[in-house]
Amino acid sequence: MNLIKVDFSKTTGVVKPLHGINNSPLTYGDELPELKNAGIPFVRLHDSGGAFGGTYLVDVPNIFPDFEADPNDPASYDFAFTDAYLKGLTASGMKIFYRLGVTIENNFRIKPHRIHPPKDFAKWAEICAGIVRHYNQGWAAGFHYDIEYWEIWNEPENPPMWTGTREQYYELYRVTANYLKQQFPDIKVGGYAGCGFYTLNHEGMSDLHQTFVPYFLDFLKFITTPATSAPLDFFSWHLYTSDPHEIILHANFVDEKLKESGLDGVENIFNEWNFIDRYDPDRWDSMKEMPGATFVASAFCLMQRSAIDKAMYYDALPTRRYCGLYYFPSQKVTKTYYSFKAFNELYKLGTAVECSSDEQDGLYVCAAKDDATNGAVLIVNKNATGCSVTVEIIGKESNPTCQVLDKSRLLEDGDCFANGALLLPPQSVILLRYMGENGVSQKCCDREKQEQVTPTNSRSDDGIDGETFS
Numbered sequence: 001m002n003l004i005k006v007d008f009s010k011t012t013g014v015v016k017p018l019h020g021i022n023n024s025p026l027t028y029g030d031e032l033p034e035l036k037n038a039g040i041p042f043v044r045l046h047d048s049g050g051a052f053g054g055t056y057l058v059d060v061p062n063i064f065p066d067f068e069a070d071p072n073d074p075a076s077y078d079f080a081f082t083d084a085y086l087k088g089l090t091a092s093g094m095k096i097f098y099r100l101g102v103t104i105e106n107n108f109r110i111k112p113h114r115i116h117p118p119k120d121f122a123k124w125a126e127i128c129a130g131i132v133r134h135y136n137q138g139w140a141a142g143f144h145y146d147i148e149y150w151e152i153w154n155e156p157e158n159p160p161m162w163t164g165t166r167e168q169y170y171e172l173y174r175v176t177a178n179y180l181k182q183q184f185p186d187i188k189v190g191g192y193a194g195c196g197f198y199t200l201n202h203e204g205m206s207d208l209h210q211t212f213v214p215y216f217l218d219f220l221k222f223i224t225t226p227a228t229s230a231p232l233d234f235f236s237w238h239l240y241t242s243d244p245h246e247i248i249l250h251a252n253f254v255d256e257k258l259k260e261s262g263l264d265g266v267e268n269i270f271n272e273w274n275f276i277d278r279y280d281p282d283r284w285d286s287m288k289e290m291p292g293a294t295f296v297a298s299a300f301c302l303m304q305r306s307a308i309d310k311a312m313y314y315d316a317l318p319t320r321r322y323c324g325l326y327y328f329p330s331q332k333v334t335k336t337y338y339s340f341k342a343f344n345e346l347y348k349l350g351t352a353v354e355c356s357s358d359e360q361d362g363l364y365v366c367a368a369k370d371d372a373t374n375g376a377v378l379i380v381n382k383n384a385t386g387c388s389v390t391v392e393i394i395g396k397e398s399n400p401t402c403q404v405l406d407k408s409r410l411l412e413d414g415d416c417f418a419n420g421a422l423l424l425p426p427q428s429v430i431l432l433r434y435m436g437e438n439g440v441s442q443k444c445c446d447r448e449k450q451e452q453v454t455p456t457n458s459r460s461d462d463g464i465d466g467e468t469f470s
Helices: 033-037 080-091 121-137 166-183 212-224 244-260 290-304 335-349
Strands: 002-014 020-022 042-045 095-100 149-152 188-194 234-241 267-275 310-313 351-356 363-369 375-381 387-394 401-405 410-413 421-424 428-434
Touching: 002 363, 002 375, 020 267, 042 310, 080 095, 095 121, 121 149, 121 166, 149 166, 166 188, 166 212, 188 212, 188 267, 212 244, 234 244, 244 267, 244 290, 267 290, 290 335, 290 363, 290 375, 290 428, 335 363, 335 375, 335 401, 335 410, 335 428, 375 387, 375 421, 421 428
Parallel strands: 002 387, 020 042, 020 310, 042 095, 095 149, 149 188, 188 234, 234 267, 267 310
Antiparallel strands: 002 351, 351 363, 363 375, 375 428, 387 421, 401 410, 401 428
8 A cells, every 4th residue: 555654743844835827817906816715826927918918918018119218208108907917916915926028929920029139128128127116116106016026038949939049138138137136136037937948858859949958058158157147036947748757857957057057046936837748639628627636736746845946837817728727718717726725725834844655656745834733735646546545644643634626526525534544536636634723724615605706808819828839
């Protein structure tokens, strides 16, 4: 029988904010109760609103439509829709991770519009500073959101995102990062939201895929060379896969190369990922059901013990086929959403504890506790068959409550133990909750009280729904 072991007496650090997302339903100014209830810590703004950023959202050319205008004049900016969008996101308890750049143009072969290098890098940096100033310092009737993370462009090695050379992107990064850190020393700047490093473990990849690793290594060399140095507070990267262990392979590669470049303190941020089985014709549906839910939960468990500092799932805009958290058009939340909600129960507790499982057998575990006597254990069975496991718990003597996420249950109370063994249904996520001294354990979910939100601007995405490599 398989063994799962949790030792609440041994801590392993904080529970990381791994259940971040990209985007959300477009509700301008309204709270998003389902995302608030799941405690989503970060929302990354990239491809927000659909094609060309929905015309008025987030992207630099949407906010600053006339590049010839004066970046010091508030009248040169159009913040209205982005203001309304961020109001709802922040009201829902999420921190903003702001991508300075443009939305992917998957139909760039017809005609690329906004993915060319800016005409004047220094002026583009001034425009970006105006955006930072508006949202962090109240400039131009703005806000004091204290947005910490500012990402310079997205996937510049990807043709639908950048028509320039790698040298042009490196220079854009150098100019912008240096200027923003000079103007706003307390923010974090980084990039470049790389496509990923698929050739590390896949043979026969395309010529384009072969360029991704050299692009990364040359970027690190560029920003650490004195003549072209630039600050890098975080490096962000992407991966779409059906194997959660591949995430860790790539994360370790990023960590190794950052350290080799003398960038030990740089955050390792994994800010686009999803369950993509390229051989599954129903993959866009599978990511919403238990295959996607168990993948996400197992990835959380692995990432918690990895070099990754933060993660942001792509995507939570219901009209996008990469959206794994909502069904469309009903906009009810999916089974995968409940894996986010379950992990948030650990995140709220705050302190990760030592645990182990038979991962090679498709079983995963992560656990946490708070400063009192509350604890929680997240257990995942990725297999298509059920099984019984022995659970060894050190440091907790009370019997846990049990919630089950599987094909028929949405984190609902269940009888999980029989004859001393934990019963794991096929493709399931189990949340064990240990109550504090007061004998009260807050329920992680209440299906009958679950609230749904319908965006005010829901529409088709016209195929602008993710990366070329997805």
